[in-house]
Each structure stands twice: as structure tokens, then as C-alpha cells.
Amino acid sequence: MTENPKKEVRVRIAPSPTGSLHLGTARTALFNWLFARKHEGTFILRIEDTDLERSSQEHEKNIIEGLQWLGLNWDEGPINADSGADKREKHTGNYGPYRQSERLDIYEKYIKKLLQENKAYYCFCSKEELEEEREAMLSQGLPPKYSGRCRNNHEPDFSRPSVIRFRVPETEIIFHDLIRGKVKFDTRLIGDIVIAKDLRTPLYNLAVVIDDFEMKISHVIRGEDHISNTPKQILLQNALGIEEPIYAHLPLILSPDRSKLSKRYLETSIDDYRREGYLPETLINFLALLGWHSEEDREIFSLGELIKEFNLRRVQKGGAVFNLEKLDWLNGQYIMKLEPDKLAYRLENFVPRDWLKDKEFFTKVVEIEKARIKRLIDFPKLVGFFFELPDYPAKLLIWDKTSKENTLENLRLIFSLVENFAGAEGKIMALAESRGRGETLWPLRVAFSGQAASPGPFEIMKALGREESLKRIETATSKLESS
Ligand code: GLU
Numbered sequence: 001m002t003e004n005p006k007k008e009v010r011v012r013i014a015p016s017p018t019g020s021l022h023l024g025t026a027r028t029a030l031f032n033w034l035f036a037r038k039h040e041g042t043f044i045l046r047i048e049d050t051d052l053e054r055s056s057q058e059h060e061k062n063i064i065e066g067l068q069w070l071g072l073n074w075d076e077g078p079i080n081a082d083s084g085a086d087k088r089e090k091h092t093g094n095y096g097p098y099r100q101s102e103r104l105d106i107y108e109k110y111i112k113k114l115l116q117e118n119k120a121y122y123c124f125c126s127k128e129e130l131e132e133e134r135e136a137m138l139s140q141g142l143p144p145k146y147s148g149r150c151r152n153n154h155e156p157d158f159s160r161p162s163v164i165r166f167r168v169p170e171t172e173i174i175f176h177d178l179i180r181g182k183v184k185f186d187t188r189l190i191g192d193i194v195i196a197k198d199l200r201t202p203l204y205n206l207a208v209v210i211d212d213f214e215m216k217i218s219h220v221i222r223g224e225d226h227i228s229n230t231p232k233q234i235l236l237q238n239a240l241g242i243e244e245p246i247y248a249h250l251p252l253i254l255s256p257d258r259s260k261l262s263k264r265y266l267e268t269s270i271d272d273y274r275r276e277g278y279l280p281e282t283l284i285n286f287l288a289l290l291g292w293h294s295e296e297d298r299e300i301f302s303l304g305e306l307i308k309e310f311n312l313r314r315v316q317k318g319g320a321v322f323n324l325e326k327l328d329w330l331n332g333q334y335i336m337k338l339e340p341d342k343l344a345y346r347l348e349n350f351v352p353r354d355w356l357k358d359k360e361f362f363t364k365v366v367e368i369e370k371a372r373i374k375r376l377i378d379f380p381k382l383v384g385f386f387f388e389l390p391d392y393p394a395k396l397l398i399w400d401k402t403s404k405e406n407t408l409e410n411l412r413l414i415f416s417l418v419e420n421f422a423g424a425e426g427k428i429m430a431l432a433e434s435r436g437r438g439e440t441l442w443p444l445r446v447a448f449s450g451q452a453a454s455p456g457p458f459e460i461m462k463a464l465g466r467e468e469s470l471k472r473i474e475t476a477t478s479k480l481e482s483s
Pocket of ligand 1: 013014015016048208221222223226
């Protein structure tokens with residue numbers, strides 16, 4: 001089985017809008033997107049919203065915005081009325097997604113066909129009857145499945161509620177998964193599955209099969225949690241006489257303790273990571289490494305490099321463990337690479353409005369602290385002292401065993417040097433050499449930052465400028481005097 005067949009590569013991400021964009025969905029979207037880009041194929045977004053009770057527009061919006069934020073644009077779909085996009089143009093991002101709720105006529109046609117060919121039938125069993133059946137099977141030590149009671153019902157009573165079931169043939173299904181290899185499945189374990197609630201309400205397995213066929217999907221790349229659906233979908237493809245796509249089931253994403261990724265351990269929606277100030281390029285890189293690695297085991301990849309390097313053959317079978325330290329490290333790397341003005345722009349939504357009044361000052365602060373930022377959300381705490389000097393105890397100004405008087409004198413001497421701002425740094429350093437580095441530079445740094453740990457005093461001084469620097473030294477001196 002090859003991942004690069006002669007036929008055109010067409011792949012899709014098919015999220016159900018029943019929650020925000022999940023990490024796992026974003027990873028699946030990325031792998032599909034990379035595969036499409038690599039093979040110059042087409043990437044499709046299909047919103048699987050046939051479950052009207054659980055689907056919401058708000059979630060759809062969240063999923064779409066999340067994918068766009070990550071840069072995973074899709075290439076095809078109904079044209080957005082206001083975009084003016086030409087359907088033949090690729091990668092414009094101006095298409096709406098396909099929505100299953102807008103395709104009910106298509107499903108109806110196929111459901112009717114299955115019913116007419118007696119490959120599907122109406123089932124009138126009530127919940128209670130099904131439950132009874134289930135318990136009877138369990139008590140006999142049998143795996144529970146639908147008994148097929150309505151299979152040969154020649155007098156359907158449509159006054160009773162019904163569903164449509166697929167007549168599952170007893171056979172063995174074998175498919176070749178690009179990641180997992182040969183997968184075998186005994187369909188006797190399945191029982192006749194419900195494929196639709198009625199002619200216009202198809203359920204997941206049927207709608208997926210029809211859409212994948214209608215949309216000419218060449219490769220179904222999705223999470224391993226769907227592997228048990230694959231034989232059902234293949235049976236439906238056989239029944240409808242349509243070609244099977246190539247399957248690739250991606251390993252599950254696991255929490256650090258190797259349990260299934262859950263909110264108990266970690267945030268699971270892309271939104272949360274976005275809100276905490278992880279960059280989209282970080283997440284793309286991180287998600288790519290959740291189950292895939294390059295030949296030389298590199299860690300840092302741009303999207304362009306991923307397109308070149310990505311390969312389904314290098315996707316692992318075993319679960320992919322989520323490593324938060326690695327995510328933080330990666331984010332720090334990407335933050336460090338950004339030019340200060342670009343980073344300042346990205347930080348705008350994370351800081352109080354009035355910090356942005358003086359953009360030049362803001363950018364200077366960003367430049368000074370850049371190397372220390374792991375998540376954008378941590379930035380305000382890190383740099384708050386630049387914008388407002390926090391209150392601090394006078395004794396913090398005193399270095400080690402230095403006396404208060406000595407510290408005061410040093411601060412006064414420094415004050416007079418800072419008055420002549422241009423050459424101040426050199427002169428303060430000369431003073432520090434003669435009167436002791438700790439004794440002079442420590443109180444100066446505390447005077448500027450009001451805290452025990454911060455960037456060096458000269459970096460801060462340069463950003464603060466003459467007036468503010470003098471003011472802060474003065475504050476420190478009066479604090480000591482009155483202590
Ligand atoms: N709607 C399914 C989901 O949200 C899609 C599964 C598939 O890719 O076939 O997981």
C-alpha cells in the first residue's frame with residue numbers, strides 16, 4: 001500500500017461541532033493538511049453537524065477560527081457569498097465549509113437505494129425491547145448486539161417510532177491501514193447497525209461514507225478512536241458499490257501519565273492554548289510531533305519544512321504523549337525568534353491598554369524580556385514593574401551585609417551620575433569597581449524594578465530613560481532614609 005498513489009490526493013477534516021476545536025482534531029487536521037500540501041492535493045473541511053441537538057453554530061465558528069488561526073486553510077467548499085472567490089482558485093481560504101446539514105437530499109437518495117435493494121430496513125424495536133435483548137445476551141455470556149428481530153418484518157407499522165438499520169453481512173473485513181498495517185475485523189460481532197433515524201437523518205457512519213465518496217476523498221486520515229468504525233464503513237461502501245478510500249489511523253494523544261488525553265490533566269481545546277499565549281507556529285510544530293518524527297529526529301520545524309519532511313510512513317502506532325514542558329520550550333524558541341516589534345504586536349491583547357500608549361517604550365520592554373517569555377500570558381507579570389514600580393520593602397535594597405548608610409551613599413552617588421544620562425553606564429561601572437559590584441548594582445537594580453529578580457540595571461535604565469530612572473533612585477533613597 002503506498003501513500004502516494006497515482007490518483008489525486010483529496011483529504012478532509014470532518015469535525016462535529018459539538019465542542020471547541022480539540023487538540024486531537026487540530027492534529028488530525030494538520031496531518032491531513034500536510035499530506036495534501038505535500039502531494040499537491042486538496043484539503044477539505046466538512047462540518048459533521050447531523051446531530052442537531054449536540055451541534056451548535058458557536059462551536060462551528062470556534063472550529064473554523066481555530067483552524068484559520070493555525071493557518072490550516074481548506075481549498076474547496078461552497079463559496080462564501082461575500083468573498084467573491086473564484087472556485088477554481090486554490091488556497092484562498094474564501095470557501096465556506098461543507099456542512100452535512102446542507103446535504104440531506106444527497107443522503108436521502110442513498111438511504112432510499114439501500115432500502116429498495118433490501119440492504120437496509122426499518123426497525124421498530126423500542127428502547128426497552130432492545131435493552132431486554134441486550135441483557136438476555138449478556139446473561140448467556142454472549143457479546144451484545146442487535147438480534148435482527150425486524151430484519152424480516154413484512155408488515156411494518158409506521159405508526160410506531162422507527163430507525164433504519166443496515167443489514168450487516170457476516171464476513172471478515174480486512175483493510176490495509178497506512179500506519180497500522182493489515183487490520184482484520186469479524187463483522188459477526190457488529191449486528192445490524194442503525195444508519196439513519198429516518199430518510200433525512202443519516203447517522204455518522206453512513207453520512208461519512210457517502211460524503212467521502214461524493215467528495216472523492218482518496219485518503220481517510222483520522223484518529224485511532226475511529227478504527228472500529230472503519231469496518232462498518234467498508235461494509236457500507238461494499239453495499240453501495242463504491243470504492244474504498246485508503247485509511248490511515250493516527251495514534252491517540254495521551255496525557256503525561258499515558259491515560260487518554262482529558263481535561264483533568266490538561267487543557268484540551270486549541271482555544272485554551274491560544275488564550276494562554278502559545279503561538280500558532282508553536283502549536284503547529286508541537287502537534288506535528290504528536291505521533292510523527294522526522295528522519296533525523298529534529299524538533300523545530302516551520303510549516304514549510306513540515307510540508308517537505310512530513311510522511312505518513314513515519315507516523316508511530318503507539319500513543320503520542322503530550323509533553324507540556326516541551327510545548328513551553330518550543331514556545332520560548334519561537335518567541336525568541338520573533339523581531340521585537342512583531343512580538344510586541346502579538347502581545348497587544350495580553351497587556352493593559354495603557355501600556356500601549358508609548359509603542360516605542362513597549363517594544364523596548366519586549367526586547368529586554370523576550371528571552372524570558374514562555375507564554376504570552378506570563379508577560380504582564382514579568383514586566384509590570386517597567387510600567388508601574390511595585391511597592392517593595394526598604395531592606396530589599398541592601399546587598400548582603402552592606403550597611404544601610406553605605407547603600408544610601410552609593411545610591412546618592414549613582415543619582416548624580418544618572419543625571420548625566422548619556423555616559424552614565426560607564427561611570428556607574430567604574431564606581432561599582434571601586435565600591436563593590438554587589439553594593440552598588442544590587443540596590444540600583446532593586447530601585448529600578450522593585451523586585452529581587454529582574455533583568456540587569458542598565459537594560460532597565462535604558463528603557464526607562466533619564467527622568468523615570470532618577471525618580472526611581474530617589475524613591476529608593478527616601479525609602480531607605482525613612483526606614
Ligand atoms: N465527525 C467525526 C469526528 O468528529 C469524523 C470522523 C472521521 O474523520 O471519519 O470525529
